Amino acid sequence: MALIELQNVTYHYPYVKSAALQDISCTIEEGKFYGIIGENGGGKTSLCNLLRGLIPHFYQGKLEGKVTIAGTDVMEWDTGKLAAKIGYVFQNPFTQISGIKETVFEEIAMGLENLGVPKKEMVDEVLRVMKLLNIEELMEKNPNALSGGQRQRVAFASILAMNSDILVIDEPTSQLDPQGTQDVFEIIQMLKASGKTIILVEHKIDLIARYCDEVIVMQGGRIVKQGPTAEVLSSPELPELGAVAPQVSQFGHAMAAAGMPLDHIPITIEEAIELIQKQKGAAK
């Protein structure tokens, strides 16, 4: 089922001559995991702002085309209800942290507080997400005195606590170490398994390859490619579109250039192993 539908959407931020988004059409289906990739300044964050209704409700500006969220035109949505339906994790955790809470526990509880959730339920939920993200030891710390990686986990936890149907996540792992990054992807995978719809902006292409159902490539404010993950990421034109191919796909292209093409271009390690063994088998 189409959860969010964008039809020929063009958007200008206020007082800006050039369009931030140009002629965007795409469908976000319920329960799927989408990866948005592409160059910085190419419109990824603007697309997120559109998908979660901050464009046009907060940013104003000029919106053309049609945006439908859960069957209702975005203009007709109540912003409070929209905020509860769609959770958003900021690109920069230094921006998201409220600055008005003195402990990590209160910071994570803030969204639920604003929704008027009963205290007992709120406490249970905050404890649950802290455990999930492995940040229980930060509970009593001041959110403004955390490292970049710790802050990023707290920012993620405070949105997870809201338990929204749709999650728009803008680069949740930029400050995290490789294992921490892996953990975040596993949590997102778990959220997907529980039926949530996920839209993730991320540069870590090898993880996009492993986890996402669909990939959207943005460049110059346009969607320049979209489709099933394997189809998009194995495409040889990816570098021209300002995106990086997974390491194993680059390897696949290099094997073809060296005169030993694999059966097709792999996007994950498992797939690459299988293809190489198949090639060896065929050579015997």
Add this chain to the structure above:
Amino acid sequence: MSIELKNASFSYPGGFLANENLTLTIAPGERVAIVGQNGAGKTTCVKMMNGLHKPCDGDVLIDGENTRDFTAAHIARTVGYVFQNPDDQIFNQSVRKEIEYMPRYFKLPDEEIRRRVDRAVALTGLEKYMKKNPFDIPYPIRKFVTIAAVLATEPKYVIFDEPTAGQDKWGTEILEHLMDELEKDGIAVVTITHDMEFVARNFKRVVAMAHKNIIADGTAGEIFGNDAVVEESRILKPQLTILAESLGLPGQILTCEDLVTALTGLN
């Protein structure tokens, strides 16, 4: 002549020990990656290298000068540090002003200021952003403003704290080119990063940190080839190293070229 950490330890006010007994030498012109989990002490370690932190125990020497005897402002002329969060560093109203700030502070002649700014801008690809307010440009590009501002001071050693975070293809290529240019000029580059593919492509020497300590210091091949180190420092092997190991290929395979060569038998 080098940056020398000799059994250097550092505790934050309140007693939290962040670095314990670090011993490390960075030679002039060398390129070193520092990797390891969040909270391992990477940022604390590099802040000792430019005098922002003075060791509580042990010594840090910059070309023979003990950092205890000099101000951070003095040391910064030799060792430039680019902050992890650009917003902690930027304070001027335009990109140009931010980059010119230190050369002007040094009271250099106008011609020299122009030369330094032009070079820093060319290396960081910021030409089209010069008149903008740094806070109006995207976060990953803002990071290049802070890099350019430090390069304009022309230090002998430069430290980048997670420059790869959030960078796209363009940004990563700029960084790689920039490091090559600095190498030609004999400037040492110390980089903290979580991007292991970036490490595999660009660094011969890698220092792995875990729980306040340096646990390994060697070539990229040695570090990624050591399972115990990889696990303890919570890093990941490059994708193609994992692939090569799964295939049982011998030797240290780190990059695409390594793997294609091993499989096509061109060697």
